[in-house]
Amino acid sequence: MLNIKMIFMVFVFVGLLTNSLSAIARPSSDVKTIEQMNVLLDFLYGSHHGYQVFVNQLKEDIAHQNKGGVAEFVKYPLTINLNNKPVAIKNTQQFIQNYEAIITPKVKGAVAKQQFIGMFANGQGMMFGSGQLWISGYCLDKTCKDPTQMKIYIKAINN
Numbered sequence: 001m002l003n004i005k006m007i008f009m010v011f012v013f014v015g016l017l018t019n020s021l022s023a024i025a026r027p028s029s030d031v032k033t034i035e036q037m038n039v040l041l042d043f044l045y046g047s048h049h050g051y052q053v054f055v056n057q058l059k060e061d062i063a064h065q066n067k068g069g070v071a072e073f074v075k076y077p078l079t080i081n082l083n084n085k086p087v088a089i090k091n092t093q094q095f096i097q098n099y100e101a102i103i104t105p106k107v108k109g110a111v112a113k114q115q116f117i118g119m120f121a122n123g124q125g126m127m128f129g130s131g132q133l134w135i136s137g138y139c140l141d142k143t144c145k146d147p148t149q150m151k152i153y154i155k156a157i158n159n
Contacts, residue, residue: 031118044121045137047147051126054135054152055116062103062111070103071095075138075153104159107132125155133157 031037034052041048054073061069071092078089082101089095095102110129120127125136134156141149 034117037117037119040121044123045150046145047137047150049147050137050150050152051135052116055114055119055126058135058154059111059114062108067096067099068092070099070154073135073152073154075136075155078154078157080157081159102157102159107157107159131158 031040037052038048041051045051058070058073060066061073074089074092074095076089076091076095078095079086080089080098080102081087082098087098089098089102107128110132114128125134127134133154135152136155137150137152139150144150
């Protein structure tokens with residue numbers, strides 16, 4: 001049978017847990033510092049390592065039309081709408097051949113405007129703009145416990 005002291009301890013524990021989780025799992029728009037962003041990514045993905053570097057390099061490659069650099073960041077196959085039809089882009093060569101149709105001015109603008117701090121992030125990945133481009137980390141080993149065995153890719157482009 002529960003006594004008053006135990007019930008009180010449960011309420012205190014639940015209150016502390018709720019407060020801690022709300023601090024960690026706050027909406028990305030509430031994130032104002034790199035430290036807060038790193039805590040959010042650590043919570044969501046187990047590690048924040050590599051995400052800021054990836055985002056900055058992707059922004060630079062898209063801004064400078066580095067088609068090969070952007071193509072290397074893609075997780076293939078990648079289904080893209082080309083001429084209002086879904087097309088599976090299977091490799092870097094196919095991506096580069098269709099670059100202008102994939103990285104449209106809308107996608108390029110969303111990437112250019114996006115700041116790393118405060119990016120929308122959830123268990124599915126990180127979003128540029130209002131969903132024009134998504135990135136996510138993929139485990140290179142079966143355990144998925146070693147952050148060095150994870151690679152970040154573009155997982156979706158909604159052009």
